[in-house]
Amino acid sequence: MTMDERIEQRLIDLEIKLSYAEDTIDRLNEVVVRQQLQLQTLAREVARLRERVDDGSGAVLRSLREELPPHY
Template identity: 75%
Template sequence: MEDRIEQRLIDLEIKASYAEDMIDRLNEVVVRQQAQLETLARELTGLRQRTQDSTGAAPRSLREELPPHY
């Protein structure tokens, strides 16, 4: 009986160790993705700013963007 309880405790410790490792790896992924999101947000802001600067404050009409064959 005591061997069974000890084995169950060992199994639980192993599972807890794997779970802790998985949480650490997932946390690393989340941190990396957050950094990527922040980089993309900065790039998008820069692209929006450049687009506004190059076209002026007035929005362009879709008619102006039609290909010449229309």
């Protein structure tokens, strides 16, 4: 294999690796975007629940013993 062939093969190998790396980065970015949306949704839900608790309109907190079925 000549020097030019080796260089060409190395370039091809690098291009293949770069292609895989770009694909991985794209997929990871999609995951990060989805997780950010989930975090925003959860933050809104927590804020809404805090408002309910602060307003006193939330469910009354009871102990687990009060939740046992009557036959216990």
